[in-house]
Amino acid sequence: MLVYFGYGRCSDVCPTTLAALGAVFDRLGGAGARVVVLFVTLDPAHDTAPLLHRYLAAFRPVPVGLTGSPAQIARAAQAWGIHWRARQGGRFLDHSSVVTLMDPEGRLRARYGFGQLARPD
Amino acid sequence: MSGWSGLASAGWLAGGLLIAGVIVAGGVLGGWGWARVASGLAGCVLLVLAAAGLHDPLSSMTDYIAGLMALNQLSPPLLLLALPARVCDRLRGAPAPRPAPGLRGWLFDPVVAASLFATVSVAISLPGLFEPALADALFSAPLGLVELACGLLLWAQLFWPLRTIGPDWAAGGLALAASVPMTAVAVVWMLSPVVVYAPYLDVICRWNIPPLADQKWAAFVMLLAGLPLQIAGSWRLVRLPVAPDVFRAPTGGPEPLA
Numbered sequence: 001m002l003v004y005f006g007y008g009r010c011s012d013v014c015p016t017t018l019a020a021l022g023a024v025f026d027r028l029g030g031a032g033a034r035v036v037v038l039f040v041t042l043d044p045a046h047d048t049a050p051l052l053h054r055y056l057a058a059f060r061p062v063p064v065g066l067t068g069s070p071a072q073i074a075r076a077a078q079a080w081g082i083h084w085r086a087r088q089g090g091r092f093l094d095h096s097s098v099v100t101l102m103d104p105e106g107r108l109r110a111r112y113g114f115g116q117l118a119r120p121d
Numbered sequence: 122m123s124g125w126s127g128l129a130s131a132g133w134l135a136g137g138l139l140i141a142g143v144i145v146a147g148g149v150l151g152g153w154g155w156a157r158v159a160s161g162l163a164g165c166v167l168l169v170l171a172a173a174g175l176h177d178p179l180s181s182m183t184d185y186i187a188g189l190m191a192l193n194q195l196s197p198p199l200l201l202l203a204l205p206a207r208v209c210d211r212l213r214g215a216p217a218p219r220p221a222p223g224l225r226g227w228l229f230d231p232v233v234a235a236s237l238f239a240t241v242s243v244a245i246s247l248p249g250l251f252e253p254a255l256a257d258a259l260f261s262a263p264l265g266l267v268e269l270a271c272g273l274l275l276w277a278q279l280f281w282p283l284r285t286i287g288p289d290w291a292a293g294g295l296a297l298a299a300s301v302p303m304t305a306v307a308v309v310w311m312l313s314p315v316v317v318y319a320p321y322l323d324v325i326c327r328w329n330i331p332p333l334a335d336q337k338w339a340a341f342v343m344l345l346a347g348l349p350l351q352i353a354g355s356w357r358l359v360r361l362p363v364a365p366d367v368f369r370a371p372t373g374g375p376e377p378l379a
Contacts, residue, residue: 006326013326083178092328094179114316114324114332 001036001102004063005082005095007043008055013097013114018059021099025061037063042084042093044073133172133265141165144203153205161203167196168269175265179325182332186339189245189268190346197272198349201280209282218287231286234274235299241271246306246343275299279353293358300350303343310340 002021006014018039025032039056041047044067047055052065068076077084084095099112141162148158174180174188204212213221213229221229245264277283278292286292310317316324316332324332 010326012331013324085179087328094325094327096178097324097326 001038001104003038003040003080003100003102004098005040005042005077005080005084006097007041007093007095008047008051009043009092015059017097017099017114018056018063022060032061035061037061038066039063040066040073040076040080042073042077042082042095043090044068044070045090129263130172130176133176134169137165137169140168140200147203147205147208151205151208153203157203157205160199164196164199164203167191167199171196171265179327181325181327181330181338182335183330183338183342187342187346189264190343192265193268193272194346194350196269197276198279198353201273201276201283204282206282209280213283217282218285220285228274229277229283229285231278231284231292231295234271234278235295238271238275238299239302241267242303242306246303246310276350276353279357289357289360293354293356293360296350296354297358300347300354303347304351307340307343307347310336310343 004014004017006017008014018037021037025035028035039052041052047065047067049065049067052067056063056065067073080100082096082098084093086093097114100108101110101112103109144153144158144161144165147153147161148155168191171188171191174184174186174191177184180188210216212225214223214225215221220226227233245268275296278286279296284292286295313336314333316336325335326332327335330338
């Protein structure tokens with residue numbers, strides 16, 4: 001399981017990160033079928049379920065979108081070590097960008113940063 | 122990078138205030154002179170302000186590097202300028218340029234200073250060169266303190282009352298050589314077409330600057346911050362006379378070896 005925290009109105013890092021996972025799954029081949037990508041929105045007010053569905057459908061593999069109440073999102077982000085804050089009246093967010101790899105037993109195995117996107121292996 | 126705890130922030134502020142207190146006491150009770158006190162207090166201000174770039178987990182790379190460079194390149198010479206020669210002698214345990222005794226011999230050794238400075242410059246800026254486990258350990262350490270310590274050790278070799286290296290040209294050459302890795306890192310960051318952040322240093326998605334542009338600005342900050350060391354090193358290399366007495370051999374003391 002790959003978990004990523006982002007938001008739909010992000011114009012750069014979030015879509016770049018999700019798009020880069022496509023190359024990773026190309027290398028995984030058939031093994032990629034056993035991996036699911038989860039996208040947790042940090043902007044639940046704007047990223048409604050239908051919007052999230054439309055946004056994530058553009059990526060391959062299609063991530064599973066997760067949302068919740070602002071309090072739930074805040075607790076989840078804190079638990080996963082994600083820092084974030086609203087800017088420009090909430091239209092944009094500053095947030096740490098990291099893809100977390102979890103094994104089937106729910107244990108954290110690795111964290112991948114933006115700098116590794118150019119190296120899908 | 123993770124955010125600082127309240128304790129860490131308070132400790133950092135307390136440390137800066139403590140150093141400032143020592144400097145003010147030196148000026149009032151020890152007759153250090155207003156110029157030294159002003160220099161020392163400026164260094165303390167930079168110490169405290171550097172925390173602004175380091176403690177925020179959502180700082181841009183530029184702000185983060187500015188904080189590290191303030192600790193590594195800007196604060197150390199200002200703090201060292203505050204120390205009169207007699208205090209430097211007590212710190213070293215032996216008048217410069219004689220080797221300092223015991224553990225202080227390592228702290229005031231020019232090769233140790235230059236090696237640490239160069240290694241830390243590369244390790245922190247291009248941690249992808251190292252094994253992830255080692256780099257993870259490095260980034261768990263208080264990097265600000267590491268940068269400050271390395272900066273102090275290297276800059277000490279440019280100040281006559283503190284340095285162990287004798288000839289001026291050697292001290293200048295040492296400083297210039299030690300600055301090369303940091304300059305190289307800045308050039309790599311500036312010219313790289315991709316973000317070279319290490320995987321365990323969380324990249325920040327900022328609303329107002331893409332990561333690659335942030336990296337280039339950070340490189341610019343690093344290049345600028347390295348200029349004082351390079352200027353000071355060049356100055357010593359050509360043995361230009363300098364007014365402040367900290368750059369001269371103490372009167373009645375040993376003459377420069379060259």
